[in-house]
Amino acid sequence: MAYLIFSLSLLLIYVGLALALHVQFGMLGIANFGVVGFWGLGMYAMGILQVQLDMSFVDALFLVLILSVAVSWLMGWLILRLDPQATLCATIAFAAIISLLIVTEKWVTMGVVGLGTIRYPFRIGDGTEFLYFVFLVAIVVGLQVLILRLHKSPTGKLLKAIRDNEGLCASLGKNTFQVKMFWFVLASIVMCLLGALSAPLNQFLTPNMMVPSVTFAVWIALVLGGKEHALGAVIGVFVTFGIFDILIETYAPVSPDLAVVVPNMKLFLYGLLLMAVLIYRPTGLLAPTTPPEKVWQELLRTGKTAFSGAATLTQRGVEKTKEALGKKSEQSGGNDPAGKS
Amino acid sequence: MSFIIDAIFIGVLQASPLILAAMGFTLIYYLNGFINFGYGEGITYGAYFASFLNVSFGLSFYLSIVPAAMMTGALSVLTYLYVFRPATQRGVKPAELIILSVGLSFVLRYGLILMVGAENVFLNEPPIAFFTFAGTGATSLQFIALILVFTFAFNLYWLIYHTGFGEKVRGLADNPDLAQVSGIDPHRVSIYVWFIAGAAAGLAGIFQGVFALVNPLMGWNLILITVMVSIIGGVGSVRGALVAAVVAGILTAAITLITKPLYAEVVLLSAFILILWRRSPRLA
Numbered sequence: 001m002a003y004l005i006f007s008l009s010l011l012l013i014y015v016g017l018a019l020a021l022h023v024q025f026g027m028l029g030i031a032n033f034g035v036v037g038f039w040g041l042g043m044y045a046m047g048i049l050q051v052q053l054d055m056s057f058v059d060a061l062f063l064v065l066i067l068s069v070a071v072s073w074l075m076g077w078l079i080l081r082l083d084p085q086a087t088l089c090a091t092i093a094f095a096a097i098i099s100l101l102i103v104t105e106k107w108v109t110m111g112v113v114g115l116g117t118i119r120y121p122f123r124i125g126d127g128t129e130f131l132y133f134v135f136l137v138a139i140v141v142g143l144q145v146l147i148l149r150l151h152k153s154p155t156g157k158l159l160k161a162i163r164d165n166e167g168l169c170a171s172l173g174k175n176t177f178q179v180k181m182f183w184f185v186l187a188s189i190v191m192c193l194l195g196a197l198s199a200p201l202n203q204f205l206t207p208n209m210m211v212p213s214v215t216f217a218v219w220i221a222l223v224l225g226g227k228e229h230a231l232g233a234v235i236g237v238f239v240t241f242g243i244f245d246i247l248i249e250t251y252a253p254v255s256p257d258l259a260v261v262v263p264n265m266k267l268f269l270y271g272l273l274l275m276a277v278l279i280y281r282p283t284g285l286l287a288p289t290t291p292p293e294k295v296w297q298e299l300l301r302t303g304k305t306a307f308s309g310a311a312t313l314t315q316r317g318v319e320k321t322k323e324a325l326g327k328k329s330e331q332s333g334g335n336d337p338a339g340k341s
Numbered sequence: 342m343s344f345i346i347d348a349i350f351i352g353v354l355q356a357s358p359l360i361l362a363a364m365g366f367t368l369i370y371y372l373n374g375f376i377n378f379g380y381g382e383g384i385t386y387g388a389y390f391a392s393f394l395n396v397s398f399g400l401s402f403y404l405s406i407v408p409a410a411m412m413t414g415a416l417s418v419l420t421y422l423y424v425f426r427p428a429t430q431r432g433v434k435p436a437e438l439i440i441l442s443v444g445l446s447f448v449l450r451y452g453l454i455l456m457v458g459a460e461n462v463f464l465n466e467p468p469i470a471f472f473t474f475a476g477t478g479a480t481s482l483q484f485i486a487l488i489l490v491f492t493f494a495f496n497l498y499w500l501i502y503h504t505g506f507g508e509k510v511r512g513l514a515d516n517p518d519l520a521q522v523s524g525i526d527p528h529r530v531s532i533y534v535w536f537i538a539g540a541a542a543g544l545a546g547i548f549q550g551v552f553a554l555v556n557p558l559m560g561w562n563l564i565l566i567t568v569m570v571s572i573i574g575g576v577g578s579v580r581g582a583l584v585a586a587v588v589a590g591i592l593t594a595a596i597t598l599i600t601k602p603l604y605a606e607v608v609l610l611s612a613f614i615l616i617l618w619r620r621s622p623r624l625a
Contacts, residue, residue, distance in 0.1 A: 031439075216447060264455055279427060
């Protein structure tokens with residue numbers, strides 16, 4: 001039960017990250033591939049302030065906020081004028097720099113030894129983890145509500161217009177750079193703060209948490225769920241993280257020697273899923289035009305289509321194999337020496 | 342003074358995998374116009390193909406170089422034929438093609454881990470002679486790597502700038518429509534380019550593997566620096582990639598001589614972000 005609460009809390013962190021990325025990539029078109037950099041910066045900053053400087057949770061959170069404003073603003077200033085490909089490279093480089101610095105700066109981060117223990121902001125005996133989980137639910141629900149409202153507001157429409165045609169928006173007198181900067185920084189701050197909030201969950205921080213797979217998991221969730229739909233992030237995280245990390249890793253009866261394979265299998269399938277979505281259904285499960293109240297019908301319909309599509313493909317494959325086998329047996333039946341061709 | 346010589350010498354010797362990788366990478370970027378992160382897995386697979394031939398099959402290291410590079414080239418062509426070409430035909434835009442290539446790189450990397458495991462593999466090194474040159478030591482293997490790299494670089498340069506094939510590649514990259522009207526088959530040229538680029542990645546992986554060790558993450562660890570060097574060298578410029586890779590190698594060696602090797606990476610990556618920022622147009 002305690003493990004389930006931990007997994008669900010982590011799932012909420014991922015939903016939050018995917019929502020922030022939805023604002024950056026889905027609404028504004030900024031390809032931020034440095035999610036783990038912002039998240040890890042917040043997490044490690046929280047850890048360092050609490051463990052090395054013995055600060056209280058609230059004080060540390062406040063300092064993380066200030067730090068994240070500075071770093072996000074600097075990154076925004078550096079990357080927001082670049083084209084999408086360059087943005088992607090620059091943000092990956094940013095994440096790599098953060099994770100390298102965590103290894104090298106042993107005097108504050110403890111390097112590969114690891115940093116701990118990070119306290120929860122409150123302690124009420126056995127219920128601490130559950131209460132913290134409720135606290136995270138409140139935060140993520142709050143974020144989701146804000147994003148649903150953002151989609152309906154004129155600002156949301158401006159963001160999408162900037163994504164689709166920045167030159168046009170600029171010609172209509174909008175300061176597009178300022179708008180992009182504001183929302184990029186805001187979303188990055190959310191990522192940093194979610195990092196700070198995941199520090200108590202993990203209790204003990206090591207540099208191998210700072211792997212590109214974190215960024216990748218958030219991206220696959222968003223792209224699969226529907227990057228332009230307000231609810232795409234949540235659906236995507238539930239489908240990927242919910243199925244793989246919670247259902248399979250916790251509940252599926254996997255034998256111990258196979259259990260080692262599961263995380264690699266998961267990333268392999270994530271990659272495959274991402275490729276399939278980008279090639280066959282670029283909008284993801286939820287198209288941008290799906291009205292929020294019809295989300296369930298849309299999901300069911302997509303599920304049915306995907307299922308019947310897969311079934312047809314399998315059937316066709318089976319028929320082709322049968323045909324090929326039939327031909328082969330015919331040829332080997334007649335004593336044709338060139339049967340191999 | 343001896344510090345400068347050391348840095349240049351070590352830098353050039355150690356940069357050989359990076360030089361190869363960057364030259365191959367820049368060709369694909371030039372021709373197809375997107376950053377292919379799956380290219381990094383070519384480096385990994387090259388090293389694994391070599392280890393398969395060298396360790397499991399017992400072939401000598403030098404004999405396994407060419408077949409392993411060819412196999413990587415074939416793998417690269419397969420990714421073009423079955424992933425990137427169908428995707429472009431379906432209208433996937435360059436920004437999404439990079440995300441697709443990151444997906445492909447995860448599939449290849451974790452597919453490899455599922456097949457062979459994540460343990461480090463060591464190539465059977467050929468017998469090594471040790472030289473000293475201007476006060477710095479180097480192994481015969483490093484010299485051979487360096488000679489091979491520069492032979493490859495020279496041939497590639499000749500191929501792109503002085504042959505009919507190179508003209509076709511440049512024509513396709515600069516103006517695909519005009520090139521097709523002139524009777525150049527983009528499909529065939531792309532297959533050759535993806536093969537050459539893949540083989541270059543394979544060679545890079547083989548040398549990276551024999552200098553250190555082979556593991557499934559080696560390609561991902563090298564791809565960022567490769568992308569960086571190719572972009573700084575100028576997209577599509579084989580010569581630029583060569584120069585930028587050598588400079589990056591020397592810089593890494595110099596910083597490593599002063600402090601920790603990881604700081605060299607931090608400095609290079611920061612410089613990369615700054616260079617991108619300096620070059621960017623105000624509005625895309």
